[in-house]
Amino acid sequence: MNRTKQIFILGFAIFASFFGAGNLILPPMLGFKGGPDWWLVAIGFLISATVIPLLALLGHARLQGTMIDFGKKVSVRFGILFSICVYLIAIILACPRTAAVTHEMAIQPYFEFTSLMTSSIYFSAVFVFAVNRGKVMDFLGKYLTPIIVVILLIIICIGMYTPSDPMLPGQYNGPLIKGFLEGYQTYDAIAGLVVGGIIVLNVNNLVGELNVAEKRFVIVKSSLIALTGLFVIYVGLIFIGSKFNTEFPVDISRPQLLSSLAAITLGNFGSAFLAVLVAVACFTTAVSIVVGTADFFKGLFNNNHFAYLITAAVSCLFGILVGQFPVKFIIDLAVYALMFIYPLGISLIMLNLLSEKYASPTVFRIVVGLAFLFSIPDFLKFLIPVEKLEFLYAIIPFSRDGLGWVLPAVIGFVLANSYVKIQNNREGTAS
Known part of the structure; x- marks a missing residue:
């Protein structure tokens, strides 16, 4: 296999790692509220949701280490504590949000299920998959991501050429900063810190033995491919969200907005099909978060498998408790944690470059x-x-x-x- 093909394969793998279905509900709402200022909102959002995550991957390319290594120059204890905080945020906020998105997009519109029922069944299944690790999730992730990307690109392309009324005025006083801070909610910078270490470990498996300079080259090129894909999707969703901001009520929720945009461009069947795909993609994301967190704590306790099981069980319990709340509530709750962890994360990313x-x-x-x-x-x-x-x-x-x-x-x-x-x-x- 030639080097270019290997770089593209790794780039698509990185893209899939960042591509959380929950993130897709954020850009349309930014455009919806940004209106004519959608491009300013997009610039801010892209800085925190694509540029900073890219820098995190470049930092890993330079360090050739793990997330703990990002903070070890402060102290080894700080590196460990920072990593623990990142994983706690992932299991308490990011992971439960996947269940909430699934309920609001794929369950609530079609079935008379309560959100507690959804989150309970959802995370019971997540626990089973996390404990019985196999190739099913890899298979789903491998084929799901391309299908969802194609559908999103179709929605964006059709939306760009579908007639619409003039945009309503924007609701943001500082659209650029609002976009930047909303990018925190993607957790992409945090994902860059987590995923980067895994990428460093896996580069040799894909492209063979390389020296440090060659590893950096492969990671940099692959990361640029991955983040370019996210860039296109984010900008497209922000734009069509702004273009159709006269079509929906002001208080529409983020999941409802994405579903409604799909219905405008693809019809009701297309909207339902996207909802199912997003639900499955949310599930694979949740399993990945639980497995990654459990692996981390397992490593802290000398590869104790019991620590893995306990972490997975506690993660899923948090998922049930928090995942029953509306997406808006979880996003609002996340602000408290993200306003603390992001300044630290961004500082560490910049310094490690x-x-x-x-x-x-x-x-x-x-x-x-x-x-x-x-x-x-x-x-x-x-x-x-x-x-x-x-x-x-x-x-x-x-x-x-x-x-x-x-x-x-x-x-x-x-x-x-x-x-x-x-x-x-x-x-x-x-x-």
Whole structure:
């Protein structure tokens, strides 16, 4: 098999790893509410949902390690703790959302099932598949992803040429920032940290023994292919969401909007068919999250299989409890966790792309520490009335927009590097 074909195969595998059916409900709603500003929303969304995940993969290509290695320059304990937090967010929020999306798109419109019944049956099946690992999920993922992509591209293409009324005005005051923050909900940057380590381990299985430079080349090229695919789908869904924003009520839910867009372009049968495919894709995503989390905790406990079973069972229990809630509730709940974990994740991604000269352990600790500290006001505004935080917003740039950590982290990076340089010069002079 030639190198180009191998790179494309790996690129499609990476695409499938990022392609969560739950993510598909986010872009149309951004376009729907963005209206004529859809392109600004798209730019913000693409930065956090494609560019930063791509940088995470490039960081893995450079590190040739695991997610724990991303944080080990702060400390090994921090790397482990950060990884645990990422997996906890995955099983408490990302995984249950797949059940909620399945219920609202594929169950509720056609059957008289309660959401608790759906999540209970759904995660009972997830547990069975997670415990009895086999090739069924690989088979489903291999064929499901291309089918869903083709259907989405058909929806986008038909939607682009279907007549519609003039767009309603956008609902966002800051469409660019809104798009960026909504990209957090895809969990793609977190997925980049998780998937990247797996990709590094699997590159040799696909393309044989390579030196470090060749591994980096393969990962970079494959990652660009994968993220380009996501780019096309995200932009297309945002655009048609904006184009038809006069067709639906303002309070339409995200899953209902995607289903309705499918009905406009493909008819009711096409909408139902997409709903079934999305439900199965959500299920494969849920199994992958549970298996990945269980594997991680199994590794922490010296490959103890009992730890794997307990983690899988607890993950599915959380899935049943949280997955019975509406998608909107789970997304709103996720904001609290994501406003903490994303500043840390983005900081680690950026720092791991740099050479040791500019990203020493001291720089890591200062930048990550500041990112964490100044993300606290961004988090608090979802718990405390904004009026009580005005004094913080007045002194922290961009904090009103949920990005109060950015400037302190950048300043900390510059000052930390200046400090390290001075210390190195002093040591050089003394010697």
